[in-house]
Amino acid sequence: MTVPKGKLIIIGGAVDMGSNISAQENILQPNYIKFFEQGILKRIITESAHHEASKVEVITTASQIPELVSTEYISAFNHLGVNHINILDIRTREDASNPEYLQRIRKADVVMFSGGDQLRLSAIFGGTEFLQILKQRYQKDNFxxxxxxxxxxxxxxxxxxxxxxxxxxxxxxxQITAGLGFIDSVFVDTHFVQRGRIGRLLYAVASNPGILGIGLGEDAGLLITEGSMMEAIGSGLIILVDGRNMVETNIYDVEIGAPVSIENLKVHVMSIYDKYDLLQHKLLIKKVVKVENGVFIKADK
Known part of the structure; x- marks a missing residue:
C-alpha cells in the first residue's frame, strides 16, 4: 500500500472559527465553543506546507449558503494571519471542470471542504479530473x-x-453510497454526539464489520497522517466503533423495516491528543496533566 505524503483532517462540524457564527449545517444556530487560537483551524495551518503563507482554497459546494460560509472562512483564516484564501464556488459538474479551478488546486497548499449536504459533493465531484488531481496531490505532495x-x-x-x-x-x-475516496476502510459520521447518531454508525459497521466507524463530535476532528495514524484534535469527542470481533447480527435475515440486533461491537472514545493506529487497531490514550487558559495539556498514558 502506498503511504500518502499528504495529510487528511476530518472535522465533525460546528468548528469554532472565532467569529459570531459557525460554518455548520444549521448556521442560524451557532454552537459557541471556546476553542480557536489552539483549535482546529489553527492546526490545519500548522500542518500545512507554508503555515501562515499557505495558499488555501475553500470549497463551498456542499453548502446552501455559500456566500455566507465563504465570508466566515475568509474572516477566520485572516484572523490566524493567513491571507492567501480563495473560494471555489463550484455548484455543478461543469464548474468542477473549469480550467482555472483545476490550476488553482494544483497550486494550493490546503483545500478545505465546507459543511452542508455530502451527497452534493459525491454527485458533483465523483469521476472528475478535479477529484483525480486532489487524490494525486494527497498521495504525492505535502498537501x-x-x-x-x-x-x-x-x-x-x-x-x-x-x-x-x-x-x-x-x-x-x-443509506450508504460512495464518497470521495481519500481514505479507505472507515465510515465517517458528523455532529455525532450532539445529534445522537450512534445508531447510524452501529448499523453501518454491522453491515460491513471490516470498516471502522468514526463518529466526530462538534469541534472535534482527526488529523490523519501516513494514511493510517489518527490524532484527535479540537475540543470535542470522537467515537470509534470496531466491528472486527462482532459475534452475530440479524441484519442480513430480517425484512426491511424490522429492528436489527448486533452482538459484541467494540467502542472507543477519543479526546484531544489521543491517537489511533488504523493498521494496528490500537488506541493510545493521553491523560490530562493540566489545563492552562482553556488549553488541555496531556502526557502519554
Missing part, C-alpha cells in the same frame, strides 16, 4: 485536505448520506 461536517462525511470511500437518528437501527433506514 492538506480538510473537511468539516459534510466535507468530513464524504472524505472516505464509503459514505453515510441518509438515516434519521431515532430509526437508524431499523433495517433500510441508513
Amino acid at each position: 492538506v485536505i480538510a473537511g468539516t461536517s459534510a466535507g468530513a462525511a464524504a472524505a472516505a470511500t464509503h459514505m453515510i448520506y441518509r438515516g434519521s437518528s431515532n430509526e437508524a437501527l431499523i433495517k433500510g433506514h441508513v
Whole structure:
C-alpha cells in the first residue's frame, strides 16, 4: 500500500472559527465553543506546507449558503494571519471542470471542504479530473485536505448520506453510497454526539464489520497522517466503533423495516491528543496533566 505524503483532517462540524457564527449545517444556530487560537483551524495551518503563507482554497459546494460560509472562512483564516484564501464556488459538474479551478488546486497548499449536504459533493465531484488531481496531490505532495461536517462525511470511500437518528437501527433506514475516496476502510459520521447518531454508525459497521466507524463530535476532528495514524484534535469527542470481533447480527435475515440486533461491537472514545493506529487497531490514550487558559495539556498514558 502506498503511504500518502499528504495529510487528511476530518472535522465533525460546528468548528469554532472565532467569529459570531459557525460554518455548520444549521448556521442560524451557532454552537459557541471556546476553542480557536489552539483549535482546529489553527492546526490545519500548522500542518500545512507554508503555515501562515499557505495558499488555501475553500470549497463551498456542499453548502446552501455559500456566500455566507465563504465570508466566515475568509474572516477566520485572516484572523490566524493567513491571507492567501480563495473560494471555489463550484455548484455543478461543469464548474468542477473549469480550467482555472483545476490550476488553482494544483497550486494550493490546503483545500478545505465546507459543511452542508455530502451527497452534493459525491454527485458533483465523483469521476472528475478535479477529484483525480486532489487524490494525486494527497498521495504525492505535502498537501492538506480538510473537511468539516459534510466535507468530513464524504472524505472516505464509503459514505453515510441518509438515516434519521431515532430509526437508524431499523433495517433500510441508513443509506450508504460512495464518497470521495481519500481514505479507505472507515465510515465517517458528523455532529455525532450532539445529534445522537450512534445508531447510524452501529448499523453501518454491522453491515460491513471490516470498516471502522468514526463518529466526530462538534469541534472535534482527526488529523490523519501516513494514511493510517489518527490524532484527535479540537475540543470535542470522537467515537470509534470496531466491528472486527462482532459475534452475530440479524441484519442480513430480517425484512426491511424490522429492528436489527448486533452482538459484541467494540467502542472507543477519543479526546484531544489521543491517537489511533488504523493498521494496528490500537488506541493510545493521553491523560490530562493540566489545563492552562482553556488549553488541555496531556502526557502519554
